[in-house]
Amino acid sequence: MKPGFLAGEVGNGLRRNTAMVISVVLVTMVSLFFLGMGLLAQRQVDTLQGYWYDKVQVSIFLCTEDTAEVASCAGGGVTEAQREQLASDLDGLRPLVQEYWYESNEEAYQRFREQFRNSPVLDNVPREAIPESYRVQLSDPTKYEVVASAFQGAPGVESVEDQREVVDKLFTFLNAVSLAAVALAGAMVICAVLLISTTIRLTAWSRRRETTIMRMVGASAFTIHLPFIVETLLATVVGAALSVGLLWAMVHYGIAGFLTELLAGQGGMIGLIGTSDLWLVAPFLVGGAVLLAIVTSWLALIRHVRV
Amino acid sequence: MIAFENVTMRYAKGDPLALQEVDVEIGRGEFVFVVGASGSGKSTLMRLIILEHEATEGRVLVAGHDLSRLPARRIPALRRQIGIVFQDFRLLSGKTVYQNVAYVLQVLGKRRHTIKQLVPETLELVGLQDKAKRLPHELSGGEQQRVAIARAMVNKPPILLADEPTGNLDPTTSTEIVAILERINRTGTTVVMATHDTSIVNTFRKRVVQLRDGRIVRDQAGGEYEAIEVEGVAAR
Ligand SMILES: Nc1ncnc2c1ncn2[C@@H]1O[C@H](COP(=O)(O)OP(=O)(O)OP(=O)(O)O)[C@@H](O)[C@H]1O
Numbered sequence: 001m002k003p004g005f006l007a008g009e010v011g012n013g014l015r016r017n018t019a020m021v022i023s024v025v026l027v028t029m030v031s032l033f034f035l036g037m038g039l040l041a042q043r044q045v046d047t048l049q050g051y052w053y054d055k056v057q058v059s060i061f062l063c064t065e066d067t068a069e070v071a072s073c074a075g076g077g078v079t080e081a082q083r084e085q086l087a088s089d090l091d092g093l094r095p096l097v098q099e100y101w102y103e104s105n106e107e108a109y110q111r112f113r114e115q116f117r118n119s120p121v122l123d124n125v126p127r128e129a130i131p132e133s134y135r136v137q138l139s140d141p142t143k144y145e146v147v148a149s150a151f152q153g154a155p156g157v158e159s160v161e162d163q164r165e166v167v168d169k170l171f172t173f174l175n176a177v178s179l180a181a182v183a184l185a186g187a188m189v190i191c192a193v194l195l196i197s198t199t200i201r202l203t204a205w206s207r208r209r210e211t212t213i214m215r216m217v218g219a220s221a222f223t224i225h226l227p228f229i230v231e232t233l234l235a236t237v238v239g240a241a242l243s244v245g246l247l248w249a250m251v252h253y254g255i256a257g258f259l260t261e262l263l264a265g266q267g268g269m270i271g272l273i274g275t276s277d278l279w280l281v282a283p284f285l286v287g288g289a290v291l292l293a294i295v296t297s298w299l300a301l302i303r304h305v306r307v
Numbered sequence: 308m309i310a311f312e313n314v315t316m317r318y319a320k321g322d323p324l325a326l327q328e329v330d331v332e333i334g335r336g337e338f339v340f341v342v343g344a345s346g347s348g349k350s351t352l353m354r355l356i357i358l359e360h361e362a363t364e365g366r367v368l369v370a371g372h373d374l375s376r377l378p379a380r381r382i383p384a385l386r387r388q389i390g391i392v393f394q395d396f397r398l399l400s401g402k403t404v405y406q407n408v409a410y411v412l413q414v415l416g417k418r419r420h421t422i423k424q425l426v427p428e429t430l431e432l433v434g435l436q437d438k439a440k441r442l443p444h445e446l447s448g449g450e451q452q453r454v455a456i457a458r459a460m461v462n463k464p465p466i467l468l469a470d471e472p473t474g475n476l477d478p479t480t481s482t483e484i485v486a487i488l489e490r491i492n493r494t495g496t497t498v499v500m501a502t503h504d505t506s507i508v509n510t511f512r513k514r515v516v517q518l519r520d521g522r523i524v525r526d527q528a529g530g531e532y533e534a535i536e537v538e539g540v541a542a543r
């Protein structure tokens with residue numbers, strides 16, 4: 001079958017079943033939109049989580065040149081002696097302190113850049129403002145207070161933060177969003193599958209004379225099926241493109257735009273996903289649509305179109 | 308070219324036999340009328356040749372292939388050896404005469420210049436070269452059937468099957484259609500035509516295979532439609 005002829009056949013099929021094709025496009029769009037939301041929510045979790053989250057419960061931020069207003073930082077930046085003192089104090093708290101790591105200013109800055117890659121905040125933060133820290137893993141995370149009271153106000157310590165408290169609620173929320181979106185996506189994908197197979201049945205009916213002729217003159221099964229598969233592929237890929245468009249609008253205007261500004265305005269320092277994350281997710285959505293179209297139409301064709 | 312060896316056909320369990328112990332051989336370049344009352348199995352015979360159905364028992368051989376052993380992927384190649392024409396024409400109503408005939412070649416992925424050459428040539432064969440741009444509903448029944456014949460023949464298959472091609476046509480037009488089939492047959496194509504039409508069979512005097520209740524009851528060269536009965540009456 002020549003491409004021009006195939007295009008003509010596909011065009012005829014689309015024209016005859018416009019209403020059904022539009023519904024396939026829309027259902028695909030909605031199901032992939034939810035799937036995309038689920039995936040993006042997971043990316044958001046990953047973005048916030050950082051590499052230490054699973055291991056570290058407490059961060060002890062050390063003084064920088066900029067934190068002189070804190071009493072324990074009166075002497076300016078943390079000194080080598082203070083750093084060593086803190087390390088030996090941490091060793092003294094074993095076995096509650098299971099492990100700890102030192103994160104230098106350079107490392108912290110790199111991590112900060114990664115986390116806030118989509119945020120305009122990045123440009124206004126000088127490297128020196130990012131504090132070096134000790135990252136502490138506790139054998140019993142609920143005993144955070146023990147560590148906090150031991151180090152809060154110690155010389156060279158700017159502040160002590162319970163890492164889990166900061167992020168846990170957010171993670172719970174995001175995981176719920178992600179789960180709900182994926183569940184909705186699942187339901188919508190079932191809709192899409194049923195709708196595609198119904199559409200193929202209807203298209204097969206409206207094209208029955210053509211397919212009979214094709215069969216009689218010795219067209220291969222592939223040739224007979226191809227127009228149906230291409231039609232379905234077109235509809236689902238358009239649906240996938242629309243869903244990516246919607247997700248882009250959501251991320252670009254909703255998260256990267258509105259939410260970031262809102263949080264930045266309130267002094268919030270949360271790394272948010274941006275359109276770059278969408279471009280990582282989008283190929284999966286389009287690939288999913290293609291797979292959905294091919295598998296579903298192939299199964300429907302076996303049932304509804306004799307070759 | 309086509310051979311039935313002890314073929315029995317039953318469409319589904321519990322159905323009566325559509326064909327019983329049919330033994331018949333049709334050579335290359337023959338013209339055969341298959342006659343018989345409604346339900347006698349004429350269409351079933353045709354369907355077994357194009358492997359629309361598989362014989363329940365026995366062997367069907369077409370162009371050297373044993374159809375019971377033909378793998379599914381070879382069926383299209385078999386069907387490309389066979390042109391087929393039906394009583395109800397089965398043209399694509401939105402396409403012109405030319406497009407209907409060209410459709411077959413497009414489906415089979417033929418080159419544009421092959422199509423440009425074969426389609427007019429085939430329309431000329433059936434005498435429709437002047438009506439190439441008409442739509443089916445702008446044609447008479449006889450002309451529509453000629454389009455269907457052109458479509459069946461455009462890929463030059465060695466076998467042409469016609470299942471009651473004159474069933475919807477008046478006697479004069481029917482004769483024209485069979486004359487076209489005869490012309491096609493003279494170029495070497497094997498033609499098998501199922502028909503009810505007494506006068507057609509009696510006019511053209513070809514080999515006649517008669518079916519009754521799925522059995523072959525007569526196979527006669529140059530026969531008439533009701534040969535056995537007529538001869539029986541004449542003998543008395
Ligand atoms: N698709 C089918 N499924 C089940 N039974 C069928 C099918 N097609 C035909 N039959 C049965 O097989 C027998 C032979 O039918 P067939 O169509 O071959 O007869 P025919 O000689 O072509 O009749 P007609 O002259 O009316 O076209 C009949 O009893 C018919 O009911």
Ligand SMILES: [Mg+2]
Pocket residue numbers: 349350351470
């Ligand atoms: Mg019949």
